Amino acid sequence: NYDERKLDSGPYPYSLKERIRGRGGHLSNNQTGRFLAEVCTAETRNVVLTHLSEKNNSPHLAESTVLFYIGESFDGDIYISRQDGPEMTHYIGQNSGEQTISPIAKSVRD
Incomplete structure (x- = not known):
């Protein structure tokens, strides 16, 4: 996933930027947020943001963009x-005592 502004101002050539944005490319943070706003319900407990671009995204940008779209309707953890x-790497919506390991990472390790 990528942040649109970071991709626009990033080091990639124009052709690669267009491929990333294209129909068969990657999801932007805005696309992810809009999608989650459509599919998250009161029963949704967890959202996992994966495959963040190292050069064209950051955990903070992904989180803030997604929360912009689902903030009012989502009461789970990201x-x-x-x-x-x-x-x-990031646990949003949990207190520090719960941050030692995520349920997903625990199930992968077990």
Whole structure:
């Protein structure tokens, strides 16, 4: 996933930027937020944001964009996965005592 502004101002050539934005490319944070706003219900407990571009995104940008779209209607937790494995790097909506390991990472390890 990518942030549209970071992609626009990033180092990639125009042709690669167009491929990333294209129909068979990647999801922008805005597209992800709009999609989640449509599919999240009161029963949705967790959202995991994965495959964030290292150059064209950041956990903070992905989180803030998604929360812009689902903030009022979503009462669950948002996890952001690491680029290099199933472990989570960010835990949004949990207190510090619950941040030791995510349920997804725990199930992968067990």
